[in-house]
Each structure stands twice: as structure tokens, then as C-alpha cells.
Amino acid sequence: MYIVKVKGIAKIPDYVQLRDDKFTLLAYxxxxxxxxxxxxxxxxEKQDYIMEMIKDLPFGQIAKLEI
Known part of the structure; x- marks a missing residue:
């Protein structure tokens, strides 16, 4: 699974994308x-781990999420 943090602009908030190994969008x-x-x-049950990764991840970069 992969994680991408997307920077929002103006009134659009920051978002996170979770994608599978084929890069299909699982969650936004x-x-x-x-x-x-x-x-x-x-x-x-993995929310704390995922949110910790999101906090440290720069916007626009893709990181492999080992779950």
C-alpha cells in the first residue's frame, strides 16, 4: 500500500490518498x-501508525506503507 499527502490551496484542505500496489485509489x-x-x-487499529507517517511525509511524495 502507498500513501500520498496532497497540499490543499486556499479553502481546499490537505488530503491523503491511500493506494494499493497497482496504484488504484483505496481511500481519499x-x-x-x-x-x-x-x-x-x-x-x-492502524490509525496512529498511519497518521504518524502522514505527519512526517512531505507533500507530493509517495511512501510505501507496510501494513
Missing amino acids: FRVDRPDKSLEKLGLA
């Missing part, structure tokens, strides 16, 4: 509201 959520999206993917 606001940085400050990950709860429902991660729950739908069955990753609610």
Missing part, C-alpha cells in the same frame, strides 16, 4: 478527518 480523506475512511478499509 482529509488529514484532520481520517476516522471513517480508515474504518471502511479495516485499518482503524
Whole structure:
């Protein structure tokens, strides 16, 4: 699974994309509201780990998420 942090502009907030190994979009959520999206993917128990990666990830870069 891959993670991408997208910088928002003006009134558009920052977003996060979670993508599978074929780079298909699995989830797209606001940085400050990950709860429902991660729950739908069955990753609610990994939320702290994912959010820690998001915090350290520069905008526009892709990182491999080992889950």
C-alpha cells in the first residue's frame, strides 16, 4: 500500500490518498478527518501508525506503507 499527502490551496484542505500496489485509489480523506475512511478499509487499529507517517511525509511524495 502507498500513501500520498496532497497540499490543499486556499479553502481546499490537505488530503491523503491511500493506494494499493497497482496504484488504484483505496481511500481519499482529509488529514484532520481520517476516522471513517480508515474504518471502511479495516485499518482503524492502524490509525496512529498511519497518521504518524502522514505527519512526517512531505507533500507530493509517495511512501510505501507496510501494513
